[in-house]
Amino acid sequence: MTQRWRDLVTDKRRRQQESIPKEWFISVPPDTVLDVTAIPEQCGLFTAKELEITNTVDVGVLLNKLATAEWSAVEVTTAFYKRAIVAHQLVNCLTEIFVERALARAKELDEHLKATGKVVGPLHGLPISLKDQLCIKGLETTMGYASWIGKYADKNATLVDILYDCGAVPFVRTNIPQTLMWGETYNLVFGRTVNPANRSLSCGGSSGGEGALIHLKGSPLGVGSDIGGSIRIPALFNGLYSLRPSYGRVPYEGAVNSMVGQDSIPSVLGPLSNSLSGVKAFMQAVISQSPWTKDPLCVRKKWDDEAYALSEHGGGSTLCFAIMWNDGIVVPHPPIIRALEMTREALRAAGHKVIDWQPIKYLELGNAISAIWKAGAGEDFHVTTTETGEPVISTMNIVEGVEPDSSIRPAPTGISAYALWQVQKARAELRKEYLDHWQKTVEVTGTGRPVDAIISPGTPFVAPPHGRNNYTNYTKVLNALDYPAATFPVTRVDVSLDAKKPAHQFLSETDEAMYSWYEPTLVQNAPVALQLIGRTLEEEAVIAMTEVVDAALKAKAKVAL
Incomplete structure (x- = not known):
């Protein structure tokens, strides 16, 4: 039994390696080279045009060039495929590689455009990477x-069907942690995915393959999933834009998952990209296909142009943002605090109001979502792995080359249905309490409206060393509340600006533990990003307000130059 899973893994890795075109292999730098973000341009594999294509991070520009046939779908798919394969060699980010299928699809799109003069759909010719949950x-x-x-x-x-209908070219699938229920990316089949900016650091999880791939510009747009931060954490650790939508806004039907049947805190699918235009294009395209006619759990809600125009937020001219400096449990590390300060100053310079956000019940909300997950997770993992004797990884702090011991497999545990109902009841009450708390901010905003959006850390640290991403409350609370949240990059760790601060009065034992390991040299070069939080089913407004924040940050940076 023990040997069976090892044999399966050996064969799978062999087949994956054989799926890579031999002419796309490069000379990979040794592990001592931490920052590999420049390697794709230095490796000599790409033509000047392929570099131009893959360095075009604005998805809106890519789509325009594809729609006007300035760039063919075959050219664009080939360029991104080659860069994805290079990324994989550097950070181990891919699972399924199907080059011939993707190029055949791209060729069909080119032929259709040439014959009809029309694109197949709003994502015509765009390569899209998919987290290894989305069945093809x-x-x-x-x-x-x-x-x-x-x-x-x-x-x-x-x-996947909807993306094909929209004219997209699914071309790779990306790595995840075993069970999906980890904030890092490691499994026994494909191994660990690492951070391109510093390979000693985590790429995040569970959509970590997506985060690392897009960081290296190996994909212009990817799809991840999020039940506790699994889209946002990789986006934060890799300096990307992303969106965690509300329950049911994007169809999940037909995707595989852990804990299927647990629907109190549903997982959601959403986009990651190097551009906000990619996030917006994905949401508009998917919603344009009326996904509620294909997935019974999808919300019947068309793309709302008025919401995107911020009609309920004063038209966006003077917004009131609230900054959450900490969650009352863990104080963020210096790079995160600096990013919050930079964002505050940029928004004020752009004419917006900024106040402080007072978080409530983060510990209770976090405990509620964890209790719901744990109600049946152990049994779910046990049932899945028993057939082959595969061990369940109990920690992401795995030393490479050391096989896990089967004794770490957790025994199936759970709680009664009645006990679970009490947790879900408490969570519903907390949602109401948080709604009232947000509504009450109308008294202090000065706009006649409650706070338009909250700007918050997504984690209390930047990408940590492998095994140390063990605090996810900043993201998972929003899954309990079902608030949509977008991520946006702000800066990078600067050793001179992000020195360790003197010890503060710790909010908790966890706070002290997080404080103790921080050293700026440990996380040098790591991207620093934040999340913007809106209210349930307010995806269009969240995207628009993130555009406002992003524009303010870029304008402030330009002035500083």
């Missing part, structure tokens, strides 16, 4: 489980 007919979807090797999908996930 005829491909394996292991989701990091050795036990799922050899299980081929007999149909596409609904979102």
Whole structure:
């Protein structure tokens, strides 16, 4: 039994390696080279045009060039595919590689545009990477489980069909942690994915393969999932834009998952990109296909241009943002605090109001979501892995090359249905309390409206060393509240600006533990990003307000130059 899962993994890794075109292999730098972000341009594999294509981070520009046939879908797909393969060699970010299928799809799109003069859809010719949950007919979807090797999908996930209908070119799938329920990316099938800016640091999870791939410009737009921060954490650690939508805004039907049947805190799918235009293009395109006619759990809500124009937020001319400096449990590290200060000053310079946000019940909200997850998670993982004897990884602090011991497999545990109902009842009450708390801010904003959006850390630290991403309350509380949240990059760690501060009065034992390990040299060069939080089903406004914040930051940076 023990040998079976090892044999499955050996065969899967061999097949993955054989799926890479031999002419796309490069000379990989040694592990002592931490920052590999410049390697794609230095490796000599790419033509000048391929570099121009893959360095075009604005998805809106890419889509325009594809729609006007200035760049063909084959050219764009080939360029990003080559860069994705280079990224994989540097940071181990891919799972499924299907070059011929993707290029055949791109060729069909080019032929259609040439014959008709019309694009297939709003994402015509755009390569899109997919987290290894989104089933594609005829491909394996292991989701990091050795036990799922050899299980081929007999149909596409609904979102994959929608992306094809929109003219996109799905071209790779990306790495995740075993079970998905980790904030880092490591599994026994494909191994660990690392951070391109500093390979000694985490790329985040569970959509970590997406984060690392897009960081290296190996994909212009990717799809991740988020049940406790799994889109936002990789985006934060890799300096990307992303969106965690509300429940049911993006179709999940047909995707594989952990804890299927747990629907009190549903996982959601959403975009990651190097541009906000990518986030917006994804949401507009998917919603334009009326996903509620294809997924019974999808919300019937068309793209709302009035909401995007911030009609409920004074038209966006003078917004009131609230900055949450900490969650009452853990104080963020200096780079995060500096990013919050930079954002505050940029928004004020742009004419917006900024006040402080007083968080409430973060500990209770975090405990509620954890209790809901744990109600059946142990049994779910046990059932999934028992068939092959695959061990369940109990920690992401795994030393490479050391095999986990099967004794770490957790015993199936759970709580009664009645006990679970009490947790869900408490969580519903907390949601109401938080809603009232937000509404009451109308008394202090000076706009006649409650706070328009909250700007918050997404984690109390930048990408940490492997095994140390063990505090996710800043993101998972929003899953309990079902608040949409976007991420946006602000800066990078600067050793001279982000010195360790004197010890403060610690808010908790966890706060003290987080404070103790921080040293700026440990996380040098790591991206620093934040999240913007809106209210349930307010995705259009969240995107628009993130555009406002992003523009303010860029204007402030330009003035500083």
